[in-house]
Amino acid sequence: MAGLPTNSNSNALQQLYRLFEGRGGERSPHALAHWQQALRLGWPTRKHENWKYTPLESLLEQQFLEPQPAPVSAEQLDALAL
Numbered sequence: 001m002a003g004l005p006t007n008s009n010s011n012a013l014q015q016l017y018r019l020f021e022g023r024g025g026e027r028s029p030h031a032l033a034h035w036q037q038a039l040r041l042g043w044p045t046r047k048h049e050n051w052k053y054t055p056l057e058s059l060l061e062q063q064f065l066e067p068q069p070a071p072v073s074a075e076q077l078d079a080l081a082l
Contacts, residue, residue: 008060009043015064022066 020035043060044051 009045012060012064013039013043019064019066 017035017039020031044054044056046052
């Protein structure tokens with residue numbers, strides 16, 4: 001049916017939402033309101049006028065991961081100090 005999210009669209013939103021939730025800490029009401037709007041509207045498709053000419057298929061194929069902190073030694077910190 002037109003307008004219903006596809007599996008890849010739904011998976012992408014779920015994956016991004018898990019990253020958002022996994023960051024921990026307090027969420028601002030502003031951030032939560034935007035996520036609720038994104039979940040309500042779903043992933044944009046070519047049927048959305050503002051996204052009509054923006055191909056998102058390759059973006060949907062990506063797996064989004066939370067960045068892992070890189071270890072930094074005291075020497076590296078000293079070298080970067082102002």
